[in-house]
Amino acid sequence: MVEAASVACPRVACVELDTERLLAGLDAEQRQVATTFGAPVVVIAGAGTGKTRALTHRIAYGAASGAYQASSVLALTFTTRAAGELRTRLRGLGLGGVQARTFHSAALRQCQYFWPQAFGAELPQVSNERTSIVAAAARKLRLAPDSGQLRDLLTEVSWAKVTNVAPAEYSEISESAGREVAGLTAAQVGQVLGGYERAKAERGVIDFDDILLCTVALLSERGDIADKVRDTYRHLLVDEYQDVSPIQQSLLDLWWGNGVDHCVVGDPAQTIHSFAGASPEFLASFADRYPNANLIRLVRDYRSSPQVVDLANKVARNTGIGAVTLMSQCPPAAEPRIIGCANELDEAALVAKWLVDQHEAGIPWRELAVLYRVHAQSPLFEAALSGAGVPFVVRGTEGFYQRAEVRQVITELVKAARRDSVVPAVQACRGVLIKTGWSEQAPSGQGRVRERWESLSAVLALAEDLVAATPGADLGAFAAEIEQRANAEHPLSADGVTLSTLHAAKGLEWAGVALVGVTEGTLPLSLASGPAELAEEARLFYVGLTRAKSALQISWARARRSGAGNRQPSRFLDGIAGRPTGQPVRKRQRVKPRTALTDTCRVCGKPLNTGAERKLARHADCPASYDETTYSELVAWRLAEAKQRSLPAYCIFTDATLMALAETNPPDQDALLAVPGVGRAKLEQYGEAVLAILGSTKA
Secondary structure (H helix, E strand, O other): OEEHHHOOOHHHHHOOHHHHHHHOOOOHHHHHHHHOOOOOEEEEEOOOOOHHHHHHHHHHHHHHHOOOOHHHEEEEEOOHHHHHHHHHHHHHOOOOOOEEEEHHHHHHHHHHHHHHHHHOOOOOEEOOOHHHHHHHHHHHOOOOOOHHHHHHHHHHHHHHHHOOOOHHHHHHHHHHOOOOOOOOOHHHHHHHHHHHHHHHHHHOEEOOOHHHHHHHHHHHHOHHHHHHHHHHOOEEEEOOHHHOOHHHHHHHHHHHOOOOOOEEEEOHHHOOOHHHOOOOHHHHOHHHHOOOOEEEEEOEEOOOOHHHHHHHHHHHHHHOOOOOOOEEOOOOOOOOEEEEEEEHHHHHHHHHHHHHHHHHOOOOHHHEEEEEOOHHHHHHHHHHHHHOOOOEEEOOOOOHHHOHHHHHHHHHHHHHHHHOOOOEHHHHHHHHHHHOOOOOOOOOOOOHHHHHHHHHHHHHHHHHHHHHHOOOOEHHHHHHHHHHHHHOOOOEOOOOEEEEEHHHHOOOOEEEEEEOOOEOEEOOEOOOOOHHHHHHHHHHHHHHHOOEEEEEEEEEEEEOOOOOOOOOEOHHHOOOOOOOOOOOOOOOOOOOOOOOOOOEOOOOOOEOOOHHHHHHOOOOOOOOOOOHHHHHHHHHHHHHHHHHHOOOHHHHOOHHHHHHHHHHOOOOHHHHHOOOOOHHHHHHHHHHHHHHHHHHHHO
8 A cells, every 4th residue: 555645647737727726725635635546545534634525525626637527426425414415515516416325325226227127127125114024023933022122133134134144144153243132042033034034035025234235146146237337437435434344345346346446435443333244344454455555644633622632642542443643723722621420420410510611601502412322321411401401402312201111111100109109119110120021130232122221220220319319218209200300301402412322423523522421331331341342442432532622521430329339430541641630540359258148249348239249249330350361261161162052151151150250260169169150050061161261260
């Protein structure tokens, strides 16, 4: 791969006045993007560096200088909104006829046109009834997935297609890829996927993801049609290239053919959709596939202040996420604040006050945002903002009290209160939640099932908050309190503070950003165990930082709701100048002796509440003290054992049991038997193998 400055189209020297006008507002690197033709171009564009501007000016300059024919350009994006923005900007530059489409839109257009010519029939209709077809496929297997599981199954349908995983291969490949649907085995998910494909075939329809598969099949089987497509679109440009999936790359290879004017733009540090099949490897390996490609780096940040950029650069270096080193082009602003709070209630109050202060300093509400890792974190901040009179809008989901599962629980709590209002609030709330399918143990994996569990757990936390504030509060008081909160929820406002997950915030920016819940176990999530998953969490944190223009506050809480706690700040804050003085860098806790009957947390000394916590002898949000290498080896052994026995991994040992084994490191069979979750039968089956692993890690 060569730097681009030395390779430019010969025709550029003979530019006219209008082409110079197109270049007038570009910086040196953006100008390289706009004027480099005759070989593939790969642009590594840092956050806020004007990649869309560079891309649209490349198209406009190429057309004005003769390097491009406007009718032969196809600009590809991932969202309809991004495609619309490209078309709007191109029209502003005098190019109204350039095709700017999503991958699916471009593929569908080609398929519908050429399918009859290739196969003698119209392309099957694209079905909008995917959920009902998946549900029917599950019922044929005598499964009864709830709404959350159905949504997660649909996610697996899409993931399998974009990564070229056939239903028959799903069971084998999904576990190594970290895929799972709570409550279903990998084999069952694979069977549902197979049944879904058969049901579609019987109905004579395809789905949204089939559009790309059909286009790849069409162009692969009919070289003459592929040639026609390549003759029509000789100049391809791809935005957000770090997010392409394997099937999208296969389609790009067919579209590109032997062309030389490809241009891809992306940022490996902003790959945050790996769970959906996106892979930064195609961006990273572009030079291997196109050795004569020109590399251009956009590093001038026109969004964020030097103080925000400096912090983002430090995080990028510390986490090794592959980001370019940004150079701010903006005026100086206040230093970002990193604040540790006693508990989440204090954190929410702190954030609400900070937002009010920013607004009083002149920042409109719509230019402020609160960003968090998962939707379940929003209720506390919704309540705090409502109490402070701050208007807000929740991006990407309903407000907490509008979520279907929360509305259902409130209805059941009110009914239960009418029958018996004096039962203790927490006990009654837990009983109602259990009847709706909630359990003390969190479901494994991510997805809608996990989100639903988190929302219902938040309802229980509200009951615990009420009892903490009003000891002896009964169900009647809690039902009245939560119903009042739901009815008085602060109305959403178009001119309000944005509440959003980090995923939904991608591509957006605000003058002021409060990045909340930056603790171990939340960011990164406790479910992120392997290097690839932790790298994705680091990229999410980086994306959150780079949404801020001038004001940035990062906060974390030592305890969940109220009282004291021992949660630690995220590892992503380690080594960052400006951390609050006196805050310890993350460190491991020394293992303390315990027995299977331990009822209090060995870290904070408070009572334990769930079976999983009793196994660990600590709360889930208190610092872990196990050796990560030992835990990883136990997980790998469990996976191999589960495959050999054709069992779900949790049937060997649960995650909590493996953590307990890694933390206590029992030296012999008697000590191993004392670990909750082992038992005599599992000791006989797996004891020797487990002790061998534990012994090898001690050596």
